[in-house]
Amino acid sequence: xxxxxxxxxxxxxxxxxRGNKGTLILTVMIMSLIFVNLIFLPSxxxxxxxxxxxxxxxxxxxNLIIEPKExxxxxxxxxxxxKKLNRLDGVVGTSSRYVTGATFTHKSKFVSGAIYxxxxxxxxxxxxxxxxxxxxxxLSKADTDEIIMGVELTGEEGVVGEQxxxxxxxxxxxxxxxxSNGVIREYRxxxxxxxxPMGTDKFAFITKKEMESVLGLDNQASEILVKISQxxxxxxxRKKFMEIGISEDIKTWEDRMAGVVESMxxxxxxxxxxxxxxxxxxxxxVMFIVIYINIVHKRKQIGILKAIGINQRAIIHSYxxxxxxxxxxxxxxxxFLLLFLTSYMTANxxxxxxxxxxPLIESQLVIQSIISLIIVSLIAGFIPSWKTAREDILKAIxx
Amino acid sequence: xxxxxxGYTEGNLGLKMIQVQNLKRIYVMGKVExxxxxxxxxxxxxxxYVAIMGPSGSGKSTLLHQLxxxxxxxxxxxxxxxxxxxxxxxxxxxxxxxxxxxxxFQEYAILGELTALxxxxxxxxxxxxxxxxxxxxxxxxxxxxxxxxxxxxLQHELSGGEQQRVAxxxxxxxxxxILFADEPCANLDSDSSKQILELFRKLNNELGQTIVMxxxxxxxxxxxxxxxxxxxxxxxx
Numbered sequence: 001x002x003x004x005x006x007x008x009x010x011x012x013x014x015x016x017x018r019g020n021k022g023t024l025i026l027t028v029m030i031m032s033l034i035f036v037n038l039i040f041l042p043s044x045x046x047x048x049x050x051x052x053x054x055x056x057x058x059x060x061x062x063n064l065i066i067e068p069k070e071x072x073x074x075x076x077x078x079x080x081x082x083k084k085l086n087r088l089d090g091v092v093g094t095s096s097r098y099v100t101g102a103t104f105t106h107k108s109k110f111v112s113g114a115i116y117x118x119x120x121x122x123x124x125x126x127x128x129x130x131x132x133x134x135x136x137x138x139l140s141k142a143d144t145d146e147i148i149m150g151v152e153l154t155g156e157e158g159v160v161g162e163q164x165x166x167x168x169x170x171x172x173x174x175x176x177x178x179x180s181n182g183v184i185r186e187y188r189x190x191x192x193x194x195x196x197p198m199g200t201d202k203f204a205f206i207t208k209k210e211m212e213s214v215l216g217l218d219n220q221a222s223e224i225l226v227k228i229s230q231x232x233x234x235x236x237x238r239k240k241f242m243e244i245g246i247s248e249d250i251k252t253w254e255d256r257m258a259g260v261v262e263s264m265x266x267x268x269x270x271x272x273x274x275x276x277x278x279x280x281x282x283x284x285x286v287m288f289i290v291i292y293i294n295i296v297h298k299r300k301q302i303g304i305l306k307a308i309g310i311n312q313r314a315i316i317h318s319y320x321x322x323x324x325x326x327x328x329x330x331x332x333x334x335x336f337l338l339l340f341l342t343s344y345m346t347a348n349x350x351x352x353x354x355x356x357x358x359p360l361i362e363s364q365l366v367i368q369s370i371i372s373l374i375i376v377s378l379i380a381g382f383i384p385s386w387k388t389a390r391e392d393i394l395k396a397i398x399x
Numbered sequence: 400x401x402x403x404x405x406g407y408t409e410g411n412l413g414l415k416m417i418q419v420q421n422l423k424r425i426y427v428m429g430k431v432e433x434x435x436x437x438x439x440x441x442x443x444x445x446x447x448y449v450a451i452m453g454p455s456g457s458g459k460s461t462l463l464h465q466l467x468x469x470x471x472x473x474x475x476x477x478x479x480x481x482x483x484x485x486x487x488x489x490x491x492x493x494x495x496x497x498x499x500x501x502x503x504f505q506e507y508a509i510l511g512e513l514t515a516l517x518x519x520x521x522x523x524x525x526x527x528x529x530x531x532x533x534x535x536x537x538x539x540x541x542x543x544x545x546x547x548x549x550x551x552x553l554q555h556e557l558s559g560g561e562q563q564r565v566a567x568x569x570x571x572x573x574x575x576x577i578l579f580a581d582e583p584c585a586n587l588d589s590d591s592s593k594q595i596l597e598l599f600r601k602l603n604n605e606l607g608q609t610i611v612m613x614x615x616x617x618x619x620x621x622x623x624x625x626x627x628x629x630x631x632x633x634x635x636x
């Protein structure tokens with residue numbers, strides 16, 4: 001066995017180092033591009049998924065969201081809960097919100113939607129709406145007659161057609177808001193924000209103080225958003241929250257978004273799967289052709305090797321080793337190409353509706369791709385060499 | 400030359416190296432059967448240098464292929480050094496070729512990606528010899544065939560005669576019981592051919608190497624102890 005391997009490595013190494021350099025470079029390049037193809041497209045799709053996840057955390061539900069228990073409409077004693085939560089190490093901030101339905105009217109245009117109330121000083125620690133203002137300013141704690149709205153609610157001036165928006169209101173315009181309890185108030189539009197595709201641009205925000213006066217509530221909330229310092233520790237914090245006596249419904253952002261990202265990415269994943277299968281088939285075909293041509297070219301040599309007593313297995317293994325060397329060289333070159341592409345795209349991200357997307361290379365995908373290529377190379381190296389090495393010696397030598 | 404000057408010495412007489420009995424080889428090509436060997440029987444003794452001659456299509460190369468375990472005869476018996484080689488499995492035949500036989504082909508059948516030295520030590524590497532041993536042995540044998548100065552040259556850097564001498568060195572490196580040579584001078588000019596034949600003669604004389612050589616050149620038989628003449632798949636004389 002050891003003797004066979006020694007001869008196999010010897011023959012493979014000499015064939016690689018003294019064989020046709022052009023074929024070697026071409027094969028390694030093709031393998032490296034297949035490797036890049038196996039990883040790059042999925043990493044863009046993962047990047048999109050990651051971007052959506054981050055948007056969910058930044059604008060929809062933070063890392064954790066606390067909601068009232070099933071039968072309740074509001075969370076009670078919110079101040080006390082927030083204090084408890086804020087004392088925990090790793091909690092960056094909390095923001096309690098009221099959410100209710102409302103109809104927004106400006107001149108003859110009206111739109112129904114959700115209105116949130118926030119304590120601006122708490123909210124800016126937890127979400128990033130304040131960084132996405134395209135006009136005007138964010139709310140201040142003392143504001144009672146001012147409102148900020150998303151761009152999909154305000155609409156854009158000059159856009160003709162049936163739009164579910166206010167037709168292009170601008171900062172300073174007066175917006176009449178009819179709350180779900182029938183209260184009607186008028187607010188000055190203080191700011192307009194644009195966050196992306198998560199549906200949050202249809203929201204409107206007023207201060208918590210103002211909402212409590214509208215709803216006649218105090219020290220309650222529809223939800224409390226919690227931001228933690230380290231993404232990924234959500235489950236651990238959920239347990240901690242329960243340990244300190246939070247009896248409300250605690251959800252991580254993943255619970256809240258369950259299925260949303262997957263369904264958004266399902267079509268992408270199908271494309272991804274097809275692309276991966278095509279890449280692997282390409283890899284098999286390329287390796288098969290390269291090894292096969294190599295073997296056809298060296299058929300006589302295989303015959304000579306057998307004639308002088310070189311073991312058939314040693315001959316087959318030498319071609320399998322060559323295929324593996326092509327494969328690993330392709331993986332190494334492909335890794336550098338990926339590194340270059342990723343660095344470039346991190347510096348110059350792709351612009352998607354959900355914002356800037358950079359490739360996200362997951363280690364599991366890399367391992368999976370490496371294993372797939374190794375298996376493909378083993379098969380493509382083995383079959384043609386096995387077929388030829390089994391031939392009669394004289395047939396191999398004389399054709 | 401007298402027998403005493405050759406490898407085929409009095410001391411070796413009577414020791415059968417090859418015994419062939421009623422050897423037949425029929426090739427089936429579509430519906431046609433070609434009887435390449437029609438029942439050949441002969442013995443070759445240890446240390447003997449035998450030339451196999453005959454016109455084209457007489458079955459010379461076919462006979463050598465059967466003796467060298469490169470082909471399987473349709474029927475008959477071949478005993479080499481007392482071993483019924485036809486009863487060996489494929490794997491055993493490979494080991495037998497590696498350890499007991501040496502084969503020189505008509506064309507310069509050396510491996511183009513290996514140097515002269517590597518071509519020669521490959522069988523020893525396969526046999527599991529230590530590096531120092533296989534390098535030294537191979538250098539020694541290459542010096543014997545006059546290529547001590549061409550050790551690290553690749554095939555395309557060697558002349559036809561030099562390539563054939565590399566092939567001979569490779570065939571001899573495992574100290575084979577028998578050296579088979581299938582028209583080893585077919586592609587060489589007469590000077591190179593003489594060098595090869597004199598080398599064979601020297602190996603036979605000095606090492607007692609048993610040699611079976613197929614040739615179609617009449618003057619080659621002068622170098623051999625004995626000539627087996629084939630015609631139409633049978634021994635003519």
